Amino acid sequence: MLETKCLCGNQAQLRFKDEIGRVIDKVVTIKNVPVFLCPDCKEEFMKGPDSLRFAERVIEAVEIGVEELEF
Numbered sequence: 001m002l003e004t005k006c007l008c009g010n011q012a013q014l015r016f017k018d019e020i021g022r023v024i025d026k027v028v029t030i031k032n033v034p035v036f037l038c039p040d041c042k043e044e045f046m047k048g049p050d051s052l053r054f055a056e057r058v059i060e061a062v063e064i065g066v067e068e069l070e071f
């Protein structure tokens, strides 16, 4: 699905972008994360399963000691 409803009621559109994640003092970049962006209120959000995966990828990047990882 390429569009989903934002909390404001408008349609948010799927974009792929690099997102910064953080575990304690470590900061890593996850590349090409599917994020929905609302053109109206500028809200950005991930779908539930995607935000879980994002959190897992952040932890994985920290564990293997890299600064960036593909989503």
Ligand SMILES: [Zn+2]
Residues within 6 Å of the ligand: 006, 007, 008, 009, 010, 038, 039, 040, 041, 042, 043
């Ligand atoms: Zn919105």
